[in-house]
Amino acid sequence: MKFIVFILSVILSGPAMAQQPAPSGIPDTLEQRVKPCTICHGDEDRAGRDAYYPRIAGKPAGYLFNQLRNFRDGKRYYQAMAILLENLSDEYLLEIAQYFASLKYPYPEPAVNTLSSAEIQSMETLIHSGDPGRDIPACSACHGKALMGVKPYIPSLLGLPHAYVAAQFGGWRNGGIMRGQTPDCMSEIAKKLSQEEVNALAMWLPAQPVTGESAEMEVLSPELVQRCQTIFSREGFPQ
Amino acid sequence: MKQLNESGFVPIKQQITVLLSSLVLPLSVMAASPANKADTEQIQRGEYLARAGNCMGCHTTRGGKPYAGGRQLNTPFGLFTAPNITPDNETGIGSWNGEDFWQALHYGKGKDGSYLYPVFPYTEYTKITRQDADAIFAYLRSLSPVAQTNPPHKITSPYDNQFLLFLWRTWYFKEGVYEPDHSRSEDWNRGNYLVQGLGHCNACHTPRNVWGASKEDKLAGGEIMGTYWYAPSLISPKEAGVGDWSTDEIVRLLSTGVSAHAVTSGPMATIVRQSLQYLSDDDLRAVAVYLQSLGEKRSDAIPGKIPPMPERVRRYLALGETVYEKRCQDCHGKSGEGVPGVYPSLAGNRSVTMISPLNTVRSVLYGGFPPATAGNPRPYGMPSFQHIIRDQEIAWVVSYIRNAWGNFGSLVSPEDVDSSRGNEF
Numbered sequence: 001m002k003f004i005v006f007i008l009s010v011i012l013s014g015p016a017m018a019q020q021p022a023p024s025g026i027p028d029t030l031e032q033r034v035k036p037c038t039i040c041h042g043d044e045d046r047a048g049r050d051a052y053y054p055r056i057a058g059k060p061a062g063y064l065f066n067q068l069r070n071f072r073d074g075k076r077y078y079q080a081m082a083i084l085l086e087n088l089s090d091e092y093l094l095e096i097a098q099y100f101a102s103l104k105y106p107y108p109e110p111a112v113n114t115l116s117s118a119e120i121q122s123m124e125t126l127i128h129s130g131d132p133g134r135d136i137p138a139c140s141a142c143h144g145k146a147l148m149g150v151k152p153y154i155p156s157l158l159g160l161p162h163a164y165v166a167a168q169f170g171g172w173r174n175g176g177i178m179r180g181q182t183p184d185c186m187s188e189i190a191k192k193l194s195q196e197e198v199n200a201l202a203m204w205l206p207a208q209p210v211t212g213e214s215a216e217m218e219v220l221s222p223e224l225v226q227r228c229q230t231i232f233s234r235e236g237f238p239q
Numbered sequence: 240m241k242q243l244n245e246s247g248f249v250p251i252k253q254q255i256t257v258l259l260s261s262l263v264l265p266l267s268v269m270a271a272s273p274a275n276k277a278d279t280e281q282i283q284r285g286e287y288l289a290r291a292g293n294c295m296g297c298h299t300t301r302g303g304k305p306y307a308g309g310r311q312l313n314t315p316f317g318l319f320t321a322p323n324i325t326p327d328n329e330t331g332i333g334s335w336n337g338e339d340f341w342q343a344l345h346y347g348k349g350k351d352g353s354y355l356y357p358v359f360p361y362t363e364y365t366k367i368t369r370q371d372a373d374a375i376f377a378y379l380r381s382l383s384p385v386a387q388t389n390p391p392h393k394i395t396s397p398y399d400n401q402f403l404l405f406l407w408r409t410w411y412f413k414e415g416v417y418e419p420d421h422s423r424s425e426d427w428n429r430g431n432y433l434v435q436g437l438g439h440c441n442a443c444h445t446p447r448n449v450w451g452a453s454k455e456d457k458l459a460g461g462e463i464m465g466t467y468w469y470a471p472s473l474i475s476p477k478e479a480g481v482g483d484w485s486t487d488e489i490v491r492l493l494s495t496g497v498s499a500h501a502v503t504s505g506p507m508a509t510i511v512r513q514s515l516q517y518l519s520d521d522d523l524r525a526v527a528v529y530l531q532s533l534g535e536k537r538s539d540a541i542p543g544k545i546p547p548m549p550e551r552v553r554r555y556l557a558l559g560e561t562v563y564e565k566r567c568q569d570c571h572g573k574s575g576e577g578v579p580g581v582y583p584s585l586a587g588n589r590s591v592t593m594i595s596p597l598n599t600v601r602s603v604l605y606g607g608f609p610p611a612t613a614g615n616p617r618p619y620g621m622p623s624f625q626h627i628i629r630d631q632e633i634a635w636v637v638s639y640i641r642n643a644w645g646n647f648g649s650l651v652s653p654e655d656v657d658s659s660r661g662n663e664f
Binding site: 026030032033034035036039040072073074075080082083084085086087088089091092095 | 302496508509511578581582605607608609610616617618620621623625626
């Protein structure tokens, strides 16, 4: 009888056991699963602005999802990400994107501003008014008044390391980020900026304190949505 | 699978038949339906077989339209581009008939009669039955045509010479459909057909000679042409031979990408994602039975005594141990024991100790996730360390895991680490 009870208890505990952490103490969580991401992008303790890697915590989910797919599918080129993501499904990438979007880590102290007051003045004009003469829209028109992005597809511009911002401008200018996806609005805009403006933006943005949050879709003008429609790819993203 | 369905499943021929019948003679719709049902079944079978043969692996580029080609393979003989095999008249195989397809698959000849380069594995596909070839062709014909012109091959002289290719074929290509061995079980024969024919496992797992032809020792392992990966032997118990494995564990590894003792990585992870996870349980079992029969059993002989290590080597490995404790131990365990089905054990892991350290070095350099499959939809992953630690540290730690906890393997140098870098992306 004891034996039967033992057998039964083993059978009954089977499915329950599967839910528990592995005996080694490896937790059955997404946090554990995305360790390959956080080794570079930082976890709560070091979501700083060290080195090159951009902060991904708190960025809009649709933006992160599209970037993950673009890296995997060769539509945004970065070898390390392409290899890492090669065999992951859309469903899993969506879950990973939503996980990082949900993280509310504190932002690092802004970098020291080394620009002259004239440069600061011209950056603030560019950010908030753009340059209609060159058909450059205000950065804030798409990235939100607080420059913290617009849910769910447009990224924030603050809280990123200088090296990353500078490299992305380079990528936009040589067409390496969207890799032929059209319309490529950000490439068009980046190509219209002078090298001095790009350098100054890459200094100015990391020097701003983060005060706001991602804005909602309604703030976008239909004209800009049309101009940048590639990034509003909704396929596979829950509405 | 999702991508496949998007490309349209109702064959054009069928659409036209239905359209014509409804216009001309309504009764013929009824008469036509059994034939259509047979067509649909053939197409479905073809879709399954195209998965099993992983046609997509070469004929679809990263993020590209399914079967529209464009993926490039770099070989010592030149840069080859997989053609568009959707039924587009101009850029695909829209003008082909079943016989043309059979010529290509079975004889390695193009529609114009020219010899195809064996980068297209007709050396294995020749074993495919006519019935299966027709089903694959019917499936490809059912896809929506994609107009996509791919760049031509860039073949290095003198390999662009058809006569040389003729000589190569005379020497290395043996045409013929798979002939079952009636002394063996049905499963074994089915497995043999899938492994040696349709699945063309040889293309990677067999060493090649200087002319790019498979050597006689089938599935004995070798570096994969055009990549920086080593495809382990499927025979040797020191590599990936499964003579001692249970059928269940082989099936689990091939269908989900992970098993209690093994994890697929690199190109094999991709094959599981693109192809093997879609195979029926019966076919996977057949593959397992065949692979078991190939695998040599672990020898019972007392293993050779591991020679005592000189002080210099001990110091080298101690440096690796320090890296291991800091970077690897949290997941792979204090004694390299790993976590079954989550993080592979390193103690006794044949992929770690086999002669070529290439795959281990690459796993440390680039990291990766096992494939997301129905059986393991949310895999745990391995970080990439290429930007975290120096080549010297990678050399230390790989040397350490190759020689800790009873493992025994050669030491790895920073030069080995550097030469393992390769860009396939």
